[in-house]
Amino acid sequence: xxxxxxxxxxxxxxxxxxxxxxxxxxxxxxxxxxxxxxxxxxxxxxxxxxxxxxxxxxxxxxxxxxxxxxxxxxxxxxxxxxxxxxxxxxxxxxxxxxxxxxxxxxxxxxxxxxxxxxxxxxxxxxxxxxxxxxxxxxx
Numbered sequence: 001x002x003x004x005x006x007x008x009x010x011x012x013x014x015x016x017x018x019x020x021x022x023x024x025x026x027x028x029x030x031x032x033x034x035x036x037x038x039x040x041x042x043x044x045x046x047x048x049x050x051x052x053x054x055x056x057x058x059x060x061x062x063x064x065x066x067x068x069x070x071x072x073x074x075x076x077x078x079x080x081x082x083x084x085x086x087x088x089x090x091x092x093x094x095x096x097x098x099x100x101x102x103x104x105x106x107x108x109x110x111x112x113x114x115x116x117x118x119x120x121x122x123x124x125x126x127x128x129x130x131x132x133x134x135x136x137x138x139x
Contacts, residue, residue, distance in 0.1 A: 119125050
């Protein structure tokens with residue numbers, strides 16, 4: 001019987017050579033991947049630059065419009081606003097005046113029969129006893 005070494009390949013491929021061949025394929029694939037990624041990066045940067053240009057143009061337009069649209073301190077919009085505020089004040093004063101008149105009239109009518117004020121009726125004028133916090137139920 002012949003030893004098994006006789007039938008073996010006289011020059012076996014070394015493990016290191018196959019490892020290197022695999023690494024070369026890997027490097028080639030990485031080059032393709034990097035090339036495609038670089039294409040996408042360029043497109044992304046261009047998109048960002050376009051967005052920034054649009055933003056700057058929009059900011060300039062906004063500043064122009066806001067200066068035109070904002071009411072001047074003594075402009076017609078401001079005067080209209082002051083008129084509305086003054087009308088609201090006058091309306092509130094009229095309602096308060098009417099309420100005071102009605103209350104005074106009711107007190108005149110019922111003042112003879114009722115000698116209690118609202119505070120006395122609700123018991124707000126009575127001195128309430130103080131409680132010790134330690135004796136309170138705290139749940």
